[in-house]
Structures are given as structure tokens and as C-alpha cells.
Amino acid sequence: MINYMLGVQRKDKVWFEITDDQSDRSSAHSLTSSITVYGFYLQESKTDLTIIDTPGYGDTRGVEKDKEIAESLLSLCESAEGIHEVDAVCLVMMAHQNRLSDRQRYIFDAVQSLFGRDIAENIVLLFTHSDGARPKNALTAVKEAKVKCAVNEQNQPVFFLFNNRQSEAADEEYEMMQEQSWNLSFKGMEGLFKFLDNIKPKTLKMTQDVLQKRKQLDAKLNNLQSRVEVMKLKQNELKQTQEALRKNKKNVEENKNFEYEVEVAYKEKVDIDPAVAYKAVCCSVCEENCHYPGCWLARDPSWCEVMKDEHCTVCTDKCHYSEHVKEAKIYVTKIKKEKRTYRDLKKKYEDKIGHGVSVVKKLEEELQELEKEKIKLVIEAFHCVETLERIALNTVSLFILQHIDVLIEKLKEINEPEKAEILEDIKTRAGEKKKH
Template structure:
């Protein structure tokens, strides 16, 4: 791109390359360590060029690095000196391929899941290692993989051909072939830059919405899993109580005291596993992890006055200074951001029938049986469980409405447990929706 913009010709026998000056990094550059931003402003060209490179997607370092790339991209879009509109998203594919590998599909899905639906017409395919002939096989592979991109007036994917041999040493016996490679690549670049001239740039606003919704989704599902776990443990505790009463039915009928043992759930405040995160945002009232892992926003000076800025700047705090995740949606002042999280645990406790009866009477008054109260509490817990599972599913649906690609790692990390819970509450259609998303991500294929 840059050599084309500088007007480099083959006869010049010159080829420019980019070098990274580590001593002159901008603040945006330093904030986004998992992506690189190249700014190119040549006097020889009428066009300025900014390239955002996202290396490392889908490599052996796994999901955590992919999440860092998405978070860095969000930070870049939010920064005052960052990127606020995008002209094109380029997917680079070898023209000789007749199918896309699972890893490529995963990478393209991950890249596309960064953007809103409005970016689709700005996605261009760049085919490398081309011999200049129509790339029939790779186009078929792209269509089969359902890669979203711009289309021409014939409803075919917009693509450009390249053969990147420009910087190779010149050999007289291969001069004709090298000329062909050079001309092919520069023709492809000419077409691509015309595409950029004619396409309207897209604001990053919808993309920011997508990324923020993804973070909200991950936080909600993580929190939901803990809440559902607590609900199920409370249900288990009540069922153990019911069993104890059934076992001691004669004592109950005679209104006599007896002792029984149950497993009681509780929250423990423990240190974070530093390999997963450095801090978490937690509610001290609800005793819940509102954002863990993934809480990265840092303090800004304008938020310091009379406020705990490190809490306020968590992505889960809304414009009214309340948490969007914890059960009671508490004010940010009820939260802490520390290297600790809540973990649900259980302990065995011995109880008496007299204590249980008094507890029930305190809640509902005389005249209502303990058995009836236990049944009512179980029903309320089941309603709460259903509400929380549906709430998590609704987050996925919201993401589907605005995201170009809903297959994100954030969903896949939690999707199995959410499918299981939807089936438990008799929501087979919603469960199937998530199973289809999982299938789209290639998870089923990997298992076979």
C-alpha cells in the first residue's frame, strides 16, 4: 500500500519497508499493546493512511490473548486520539486455497465479531499468491464459510488480487514473471484504493456498542452462573430440610423438637488468581463479582473529585453511577475494585426444628405450616433462577441484533452452561438458538 502511494516503479529498483521506532510511541500505541497502529502521511501522496494491525488472533496463546485484542480495540475507539471511523476491514487470504481452515474461519469470525452490522459493506477480501486468474476456488471457500463482505453489482464478493514478490531480488531469467507479479499487485492496489475512495467510512459507534455489549454479556453471564449456583445450593439446603422433616414426621406431627444437618451455602472473600486477572469489581452489598475477569478501565482525572474513580470507570457502572450487573443494581460507592473476589462455598450446619419453625413464623406469622413455607421458598427460588437464565439469554439476543457476527469467544466460554440451564427451565427453543451459535463457531466439528 505504502510503496504504491509513494509511486514506486519497478524500474526504480527500490522497495521501502516500515521499521518500528520503539523510542517514539504515541500514548495510543502504548495503550494498545496487543494491536499496532501505523500512521502514514506522505507529502508525495494526497492520501493519508492509518492501518490497524491485529496480530496474534487464534494463535497458541489462546482465548485470553484474543480477548485482550478486543479490549484493546475498544480502548482505541474510545480514546480521544484514537480511531473513530473505519473505511475498510481487510481479510487477507491465500488465493490458492480451496477451503478455509478451521483456524482461518475462527479468526475471521473473531475479527468480524468486533464490528457492528453496518461495517459489512466495508469488508474487502485481499487474495495473495495470485496467478492473475479468477480465484474461483477461494471464492467458493469464502461463500461456504459465510464470510461477510462487500459485494459488487453482480452480488459477488469484492476482492483484489496480489502477488507479493515485489521486494524479491531481480533475476534476469525470471524478469517477465516478476513484471507480471509487480503489475498484478499494483493493479490490485489501484482497485483497492478506488474502493476506498468510493466507500463511505463507518463510525465506530456501533462497533463500540457491540464491544461494550459483549463485555456486559460476559459480566452478566459470569455473575449469572454464580447466582444460579447459589440458588441451586439454597434449593439443595431446603430439600435437605424437607427430607429431614419427612424422616422425622412423627416429631413434626407431635410438634416436638429434633436436630438435623444441612449444607449451607455462603460467600467467601478470597484472593484473585493473578494468572486470570489483577483486579475485580465486586459489590459488597450483594456479595457478587460484577466484573471479573476483564475489568481494565483506569482512572481519569475528571472523575476523581469526591468519587472513587477506579470504581466509577468500570464498564459495568452506568451513567447514573449504578452497577448494571449485581442483583440490587447498587450504587458504585457500594462496590470495590480489589484483587479479591467472592467464591460460593458450602459448610455443614446442625439445626433444630424449633429454630426452623420460629424462622418460618417470623416470616409469615402463625397459622402457616413449616412445610408450606418451605415449598413457597423453593418456588420463589425457581422463579429467580428462571429470571436470571432468561436475562442472560436476552443479552445474547441483544448482541445478535447489532453485531455483524455473534460468534464471539465471550459467548462460547459460557454457552454450554447456559444451554443446560435453558433446558432445565423448559426453554428448548432458546437452547437451540445457542446450540446453533455454537455449531456456527465450529465447536461441534472440533469434537468429531
């Protein structure tokens, strides 16, 4: 791209390559280890070029590394000096491929899941190692993988061909082949820049919404599972209390005190690996992990993606960000055995709502309130997936699918079969896509 912008010709017998000179931060600066942003402002060219490169996507470090890339992209969208619109998203593959590898399919799906639906007409295909012929098999592979991209007047994918051998030393024996490769690549670059001149750039506002919704969904579902665990333990505590009252029915009727033992759930803050200490935002009031794991770039709780209008969107009481901390600790739920007395149990409820209260009835009411909170949280998580379905270019991605089974199970538990069926449909479509 840079040599094309500089007007380098084959007869010049020169080829410029970019080196990342750390002393000159104006030519290239690294946002994180995941994303590098290159800015080129050349006097020899009428075009200013910014390239966002994600070289680590889909590598062996797995989903957590890919989530960091999504996090970096979101930070890039949100920062004042960041990127707020893009002209094109370029997906690169070899021209002779007749199918996408599992890794490529994963990468293409994951990349598309980062963007809003409005970006589809700005996605183009770049085929390398081309012999100049139409890459029929590669195009078929793209179609079968249901990759969304720009199309031409014939409703065919927009693509450009390259054979990047320009930097190879001149060899008389292969002179004709090297010249053909040069011409092919520069023709491809000419077509790409013409496309860039004519396409309307897209704001990353919808993409920013997609990334934020995905973060909130992640956090809500992780928090949901933790709170459901606490609810089950509270249910168990209730049943043990009810059993104690049943065994001591005569004492209850005669209003005599007695002692019983129950298993009680409690929260304790524990240390996490200092290497990932920057990944936890917790509420000190609700004693909950509001964003763990996955909070990479937020310097303090007020910057965290789960915050909206200065309040948390995840914790039970939706507390102000000032009640949250970001440190190398998270809350874990533990169980301890505790001796209690009937006198204290009765006093607890009398203090709350007065004399004459049925202790058993009040315990059941508390359990019902917990169930209502669980239902509310599950529905919120479902609506988050619904929103992603509406605005994301690709929702059938690993980022969504890793949560779907849990959410389907919870929707069935709260008797929402229709909502569960909607998610089953997303899962089915993902399965069909994988078969192709």
C-alpha cells in the first residue's frame, strides 16, 4: 500500500519496507499487544492512510486473547484521539483455497461479530498468491462460510488480487513471472484504492454499541451464575430452617426457645493471580464481581464498560461506581455451619414487620423475592442477546455461543419456553453454519 501511495514503479528497482522505529512514535504506535495502529501522512500522496492491524487474532492463545482484541478495539473507538470511522475492513485469504480452515472460519466469524450490521458493504476480500485468474474455489468457500461483504452490480463479492513478490531480488530467469506479479499486485491495489475513494466511510458508533453490549452480556451472565449459586444456598438454608421448625413443632407452638444448626452462605474476598489483577471490578456494597473476568483496559471502576450513567448495570443494587473497586481480589461464595436459636429467628422477623408474624411464611416470601430477582436477571441477559441479534453483523460467534446453553437452561427454569426457543434457533443456525 505504501509503495503504491509513493508511486514506486518496477523500473525504479527499489522497494520500501516499514520498520517499527520505537523512537519515532508518529509513524506507528502500539495501542496494546493486540492491536497496532499505523498512520501514514505522505507528502507524495494525496491520501492519508490509517491501518488497524490485529496480527494475533485466532492464534493459539485462545478466546481470552481474542477478547483482548475486542476490548482494544472498543477502547480505540471510545478514546478522543482514537478511530471513529472506517472506510474498509479487509479479510485476507489465499486465492487457491477451496475451503476455509477452522481457524480462518473462526477468525472471520469473530471479526464480523465485532462490527455493526451497517459495516457489511465496507468489507472487502483480498486474495493473495494469485495467478491472475478468478479465484472460483476461494469465492465458493467464502460463500459457503456465509461471510458478509460488499457486492458489485452483479451481486458478486468485491475482491482484489495480489501476488506479493515485489521485494524479491530481480532474477532474469523469472523476469516475466515477476513482472506479471508486480502488475497484478499494483492493479489490485489500484482497484482497492478506487473502492476506498468511492465507498462512504462508516461511523463506528454501532460497532461501539455491539462491543459494549457484548461486554455487558458477558458480565451479566457471569454475575447471574454466581447469584443463582447464592440463591440455591439460601434455598437450602430455608429448607434446613423449616426442617428445624418441624422437628421442634411443639416448642414453636408453646413459644419455647430451642437451638438448631444450618449451613449459611457468606462472601469472602480472596486474592487472584496478580498477573490478571487488572481484570476484576467488584461492588463492595453488594459484594459481587461485576466485571470478572474480562475487564482489561479500564483504569478504574468509573471507566468500566458495565457502568452506565455513573452506575453499575450488573450488581444487585446497581450501585454508583464509587462503591466499586478494581484490585487483585474477587468475591467467592463459601459455606459455614452456624448455630441459631428460635428466639433470634423470631425476633428478626418481629423487628422487621411486627409481632404475630409467621416465621415460615416470611422465609418463603424471601425466597420468592430471590426467585423474582433471578427471573429479572435472566430476562435482562436474554434482551442483551436480542439486541446483539438486531445490531451485530454476526451474532453466531463463539462469544455468544459460549453463553447460550446456560441462558437456555435458565429460561426454561423460569418457564420462558418461547425465549428459550429463540436462542435454540440461534444455536441451530450456528450448527448449520459449522457443517458447511
